[in-house]
Amino acid sequence: SDEADSAGDERDITLDELAEHASAESCWKAIHGGVYDITDYVPDHPTEEEVILEWCGRESSEAWDNKSPGRPHSPAAERQLENYRIGRLVDDQGEPLESADTGELPSEEQDQPMEQEAAAAAPSPAEDQRLHRAMLGQPLDGHYRGVFTDRGEIQVNITFDLRDGHLSDVNFRHLAYRGVDYLTLEEDADLYPVMVQHRRITEWLEGEPLTSIFALYEPERVVDEVDGFSGATLRGAKVISAMRDGLNRGVYSWP
Numbered sequence: 001s002d003e004a005d006s007a008g009d010e011r012d013i014t015l016d017e018l019a020e021h022a023s024a025e026s027c028w029k030a031i032h033g034g035v036y037d038i039t040d041y042v043p044d045h046p047t048e049e050e051v052i053l054e055w056c057g058r059e060s061s062e063a064w065d066n067k068s069p070g071r072p073h074s075p076a077a078e079r080q081l082e083n084y085r086i087g088r089l090v091d092d093q094g095e096p097l098e099s100a101d102t103g104e105l106p107s108e109e110q111d112q113p114m115e116q117e118a119a120a121a122a123p124s125p126a127e128d129q130r131l132h133r134a135m136l137g138q139p140l141d142g143h144y145r146g147v148f149t150d151r152g153e154i155q156v157n158i159t160f161d162l163r164d165g166h167l168s169d170v171n172f173r174h175l176a177y178r179g180v181d182y183l184t185l186e187e188d189a190d191l192y193p194v195m196v197q198h199r200r201i202t203e204w205l206e207g208e209p210l211t212s213i214f215a216l217y218e219p220e221r222v223v224d225e226v227d228g229f230s231g232a233t234l235r236g237a238k239v240i241s242a243m244r245d246g247l248n249r250g251v252y253s254w255p
């Protein structure tokens, strides 16, 4: 019967035999446990031939699953691939191999990358855009002023403009801590680098969406070390607080 014929066509193929078909004249690939003779398909593949030829004779599951990083081939491509199946990949003992590296079973293969992806995709608090939009609402375009005050001392007074939800002209009107006015520090002052770091914050925010202010909870994302002062010396939380104070007060003046 046909069924017996196609079952008979299914051969056990080792990595050594696979490796003998590594050219355009005879191009075999192993993908998730199957071996495919795609010699006739190569000219039809929708890329430069080199992209697909470099995998001839090799275990190619990684390449198949990542046309570009994270983008697998479509279900239509999978159906097409099955037309070229000639056997299954086995090790020297004749045991089926899911991929050349690990010999994992298909079910394990599928579970693991998804868990890893979910872990990698979970945003840190500084990255959670949905939460940030919920926290900020939809502020109007305009010019804003806000302050952060601690124990009676105004430490941060910041001004900024919003246009289409994006920041511009972010400036400190006042920046002080324990009686030291950072904005009037001389260049040779010990704390001058901290003022430089705060300036970098305002430069970094320029043109960014408003939600990006939350990145300042992790200031090392935003500023490098300056003369031995790390991002940790910055009080990003104060800047965030001052900006949110400005938003709460509402538009200070219209553009």
Ligand code: HEM
Pocket (backbone or CB within 6 Å): 029, 038, 041, 045, 046, 047, 051, 052, 055, 060, 063, 064, 067, 068, 072, 073, 074, 075, 076, 077, 080, 081, 084
């Ligand atoms: C193993 C090495 C392979 C690599 C590195 C590779 C890479 C690519 C790339 C870069 C594209 C570009 C278009 C896009 O981004 O959608 C693509 C599309 C495509 N490839 Fe491959 N490919 C490989 C093998 C194959 C094989 C063996 C087949 C079928 C027998 C195939 C079928 C297709 C099809 C049908 C598309 C159109 C888009 C889709 O349906 O996903 N490819 N491939």
